[in-house]
Amino acid sequence: MLENNHEKKPKKYAGILAHPTSFPSPYGIGDLGKGAYRFIDFLANSGLNLWQVLPLGHTGFGDSPYQPFSAFAGQPLIIDLDALKEYKLLSEDDFTDMPEWDPVHIDYGTLITFKTKLLKLAYERFTDPDHEDGLSTDEEQMAAFASFKKDSSWLADYSLFMAGKDFHEGMPWYMWEDSLKAPTKRQRTTWEKKLANEIGYYDFIQFLFHTQWMAIKEYANEKNISIVGDAPIFLAWDSADVWSHQELFMLDSKGYPTEVAGVPPDYFSETGQLWGNPLYNWSKHTATGYEWWIERIKYQLTLTDFLRIDHFRGFDRYWAVPYGEETAINGEWKPAPGINFFTQLQANLGYDLPIIAEDLGEIDDSVIELRDKFNLPGMKILQFAFENPEENDFLPHNYTRNCVCYTGTHDNDTTLGWYQKAYEASKDKLRRYFSTDASDICWVMIRACFSSVANMAVVPMQDVLKLDSWARLNTPGVGEGNWAWRFEDKDMDTKLEERLFETAKLYGR
Template sequence: MKKRSSGILLHISSLPGDYGIGDFGKGAYDFIDFLEHSGQCYWQILPIGITGYGDSPYQSFSAYAGNPYFIDLNELIQLGYLDRKQVEKADLGNHKHKIDYKKLYDYKMPLLKEAYENAKIKLRHELDRFLQAEGDWLENFALYMALKGFNGNQSWTNWTEGYENKGTEAALAFQKTHESEIYFWIFTQYFFFKQWFALKAVANSKNIQIIGDLPIYVAEDSADVWAHPEYFKLDAKRRPTCVAGCPPDAFSATGQLWGNPIYDWHYMAQNAFKWWINRIDYSLNLFDMIRIDHFRGFDAYWEIPYGDLTAENGKWVKGPGIKLFEAIQKELGDVNIIAEDLGFLTESVIELRKATGFPGMKVLEFAFDTREESDYLPHNFDKDCIAYTGTHDNDTIMGWMDHVMKSDREFAVEYLKLDKHEGYNWGFIRGIWSSTAYLAIAQMQDFLGLDSKARMNTPSTLGGNWVYRISDRDLTKGLSEQIKHMTKLYGRL
């Protein structure tokens, strides 16, 4: 039921903790307590998949597998699979507000492998049961990751000839002779999901719903493309014929080249969209609500020739449209989905979102353009939308105030009645908390009043993204009381 409520956006990786990155340990449970004490109903996170080059959660080795970096090492210590002194000696990074992904790769992954070696005999029956329960995706993923390690951690497109698909003789032979390497990846997923569902159960018991994030595309370097090439536009050598991105606009003269393979929507339609139905069904088991990134790609997507260095030579191609969501609704019933409908929208995209019944997004940082009237201004909201101060791709509010054009900043100050005494960040939060949107969400960085150094991601850049973390000292009683007061004041408690 869509009741008036609010929540906080903070990714798992950004939680406080002792082991270099936010995880499913004490920091996560403390944050749930903070949400409860702050009167919040929702915790929104980013994709929780295993990340690759660039560390982006939107480029994962699997549409299903979880990120082993999020496994709480303390549980492995308590179970006797790791020695605490050994863990404490590992250099996982000691910066309280930044993640060092190289150190996690160099030191946390070996710790997980050590834990597996110590647990594999005792847990073998449990791992077999888990593999049987998770079926096709887990078997493909574990084999893919073991083969990836065998091939110098390169993308499958650069592997030794003979391993280019799961059904080759070489791949089948590898599966028989490298069981331990394959079961290590089953072990990581076993503990990832065991800890995730325990965390989610506690959140739900405190009436906190979790909003997950579903990227529209999967990475070329993924078990999904390797194991099921038939679902993607690939050539005879299984290389993409085209890739995804965004066209040139005011923010990027050459557009955005994401590089993800494009779905073969014709083939998917012939198969009753089973791949997408399974993915949505699986995600709704993991989360209480899901946000689908780049929703406009279901109406029409920007298709770029494979090998191009920019997105300039792309073209718009019609997507599956309402037929996909009719198939999902037929199989799964009404689904709890947020449509990420930001950016330039055509009438057909707007019509598609309305036809699905999914609420769209309103981002307040996009509202203050003195050149034109904006749909993101709160007086233009309807009730059936999700209002944000900003998303993970936006600057923090304080950073935005520092870098935006003077005329737009003055517009925001006048419209929201901002003043330094209250704090510009709190004025922005008040702007969406007081709006008609049934759900209002702000980044944790904005509640803390942080500048651009705390920004999570700057689109079209590589390096320095996805690294921000809060510390346990940030989650004060005073801050939770301030959030709760505003939440109660505007009828969202």
């Protein structure tokens, strides 16, 4: 049910989808610094009360937030470097060799090298007893760091995993020596001593991320803005959670998956989609009372107010493909714990689940029943309403209140780009449906989203700015060039705030 943690009754929300990586920043990628606070001010000035992000995790190969190294750890690349200057852990002299960044596109290769060097330099100074006037001499901050490490039960696994990857020059964990691939307690202690400095570095950057993010969340909540987070249902094979909890996944004795995730052939793909993520050993999860899952969701809900769960249907049934298959054709549907899982999750949380179900794609009745049993809102994509020339559930006149309406999401083209490429029949249907000439198609769709009965209305920042396909954030199935779009501070101007404010107010949001 769409209820903010601070609200007793449902209310109508309107907001923007923008990942922190997209924010204005002088350091090559959006971060948790001034650009983030400026964006929150922009939302508040626009009369909006919702900010949706993508997963906030530490990204791995391909830079996708949906393939993180950890289900818990935050993204080091969005740590605010200006704050480290204020802590006197970095100085202006450390930035003399900074590359010249493209303000609207992230160059991850150059960025990772540059920012990692600075974060490691900050850690060296943090741990240097002779470094004057730095954070390491601040007793309050040191106490906060110690408290963070004590309270973060996931941190030790993550930091040892990342230190292990560094030691093995990025090699995936299932190719490590047995003493670290599946260590005994004694072997683990030996590795922890051996990699103590590297482990300390990863503890440190997670402390920085958590401290900065929680300050951002507090600032947003003070301005009556709720944050929608995002959790991928499956994890990367090469991740801290799979490595440290091998028994909870369908792995063989060598750490290789016995079967992997995907979706079967459908209208969009004759061979289906082979994602390759290891599948959960649900019988083991059930035996523990879903301890790992409950800890994961509880933690994510300390970072955000609502949580979108990607591929929600995987909690009802999931497509299991034998490991080694080249396509997803030869898979089979297998049951997931569904009702039992969400019943125990709700009992542990002690309140209605603030979860949005990503229920797009091929959805059957049992998935709808699971979603509705726990009163979880599904997703409605306006672009989909007009790709289908027939009557369909994505047309606004078919919405129920308990849903989230989007013009498009991170996986869609921008609205302008989509319209420019749409079939003429789709364009004709849209123009007749909204009685418009579509000359301002982005705001036609924004108004449709805000005017719908959906309790939540969310619009990607690209649509607010009326950008075409060059600003698309992700193209599924394409391995390069994704997750790189950014906007500039000048884009958040007063006229845009006024137009959003007027639209939100007009439709009672």
